[in-house]
Amino acid sequence: MPEFDPFSTSPVLLGGENRSGTTLLSVVLDSHPDLVVGPEIDFLEPPDLGPHILRSVDMLAARPTAKSGIDSFWFDVDPFWYDGVHFVVQCRRSGLDFDAMRTLVAKVMAELSSDVVSFAERCKLINEIGEFRRACTGARPWGLKLQRKITEVDDYARLWPRAHFVHIVRDGRDLAASHLKTVPDWGYRTVAEAARGWLEVVCRPHRVAPPDRYLEVRYEDLVSSPRSTLTQILDHLGLPWDEAVLRHAEHEHALFERPYGHPAAESAGKPLHPGRLGRYNQDLTRAQIAEFERIAGGELARLGYL
Known part of the structure; x- marks a missing residue:
C-alpha cells in the first residue's frame, strides 16, 4: 500500500491539546443523529500494531473482569503489551466489542499483507473501525479524536482528502x-512546560490545513454560546441543525457506558455550562500568568485571549 493511498470516506476528525474540551466536543457531536463520534484511539504505537492488538484482545477477553465494567482491569498488564491494551480499551470506549476488533484487525492485516506498521496502514485500520461503527449506527460520517495529533493535520488531510477537521x-x-491543579502525573508540571506544549498544538494546524476543510473553534464559545458555536461546526460539516447536540448529557454514549478510567468521561457527561472560565486568575500566581504570556502571548492574542 503506498504511503499516501487516499481513502474515499469522509470522517470528522477532532483535535486539540489535552484539557481543551476535545472529549466534551466528541460527545456533543456524537449526539447528532447523523454522526457517530468516538473518543481518541492512539494508533501510532507499538511498531507492529496488528499482532499487538490481537494478543491484547485475547488477554483482556480472558479476564473475568473484562465484562464487569471495572475501570481498572487493564492497568496491571505487562508494560510490553501496554500500547496494544490501551488501543483495545480505547476501542471499547468507542463501543466495539472484542470480536469486532479481532475481525477488523485480521481483515486489514490480510488485505495489506502486513502487521499494520506504516502510518498509512494504521490509518487504514482506523478507517475500517470508523466505517464499521458508521454502518452499525446508521450514521452518515464517522468521527474520531486525533487529540494532539492535529498538529500533523496536513498528513491526515492527504490520506483523507474528504475529511473535515x-x-x-x-x-x-x-x-x-x-x-497544574487537577491533572494526574501525565499532565504538565510547570507553567513553562504547559505554555510550550500548548504552543505546539495551536501554532501549526491553522497554517497547514486545507482551509475549506479545517475549522478552529474556542472551548469558551462552545460552553458559553453553544447554539451558535455548534451551528458553525455543523455547517462546516455539511450537517443539518439538530437540537440533540444541546442535550448530549441526556443521550447514551459508549464512553459513558464504558469509561474505563477515561479522565474526562465524568465531566463530559454534564450539560454544557461555562464552569470556571478564567480559572487561571485564581489558580495561578501573577508571576505564573506573566510567564505563560511571555512564552505564548502571540498565539493568545491571535485567538482573542489577550
Whole structure:
C-alpha cells in the first residue's frame, strides 16, 4: 500500500491539546443523529500494531473482569503489551466489542499483507473501525479524536482528502491551571512546560490545513454560546441543525457506558455550562500568568485571549 493511498470516506476528525474540551466536543457531536463520534484511539504505537492488538484482545477477553465494567482491569498488564491494551480499551470506549476488533484487525492485516506498521496502514485500520461503527449506527460520517495529533493535520488531510477537521482550542492559561491543579502525573508540571506544549498544538494546524476543510473553534464559545458555536461546526460539516447536540448529557454514549478510567468521561457527561472560565486568575500566581504570556502571548492574542 503506498504511503499516501487516499481513502474515499469522509470522517470528522477532532483535535486539540489535552484539557481543551476535545472529549466534551466528541460527545456533543456524537449526539447528532447523523454522526457517530468516538473518543481518541492512539494508533501510532507499538511498531507492529496488528499482532499487538490481537494478543491484547485475547488477554483482556480472558479476564473475568473484562465484562464487569471495572475501570481498572487493564492497568496491571505487562508494560510490553501496554500500547496494544490501551488501543483495545480505547476501542471499547468507542463501543466495539472484542470480536469486532479481532475481525477488523485480521481483515486489514490480510488485505495489506502486513502487521499494520506504516502510518498509512494504521490509518487504514482506523478507517475500517470508523466505517464499521458508521454502518452499525446508521450514521452518515464517522468521527474520531486525533487529540494532539492535529498538529500533523496536513498528513491526515492527504490520506483523507474528504475529511473535515475541527480543532478546539482553549485559553492556554486556563489549560495550564487545569494541568497544574487537577491533572494526574501525565499532565504538565510547570507553567513553562504547559505554555510550550500548548504552543505546539495551536501554532501549526491553522497554517497547514486545507482551509475549506479545517475549522478552529474556542472551548469558551462552545460552553458559553453553544447554539451558535455548534451551528458553525455543523455547517462546516455539511450537517443539518439538530437540537440533540444541546442535550448530549441526556443521550447514551459508549464512553459513558464504558469509561474505563477515561479522565474526562465524568465531566463530559454534564450539560454544557461555562464552569470556571478564567480559572487561571485564581489558580495561578501573577508571576505564573506573566510567564505563560511571555512564552505564548502571540498565539493568545491571535485567538482573542489577550
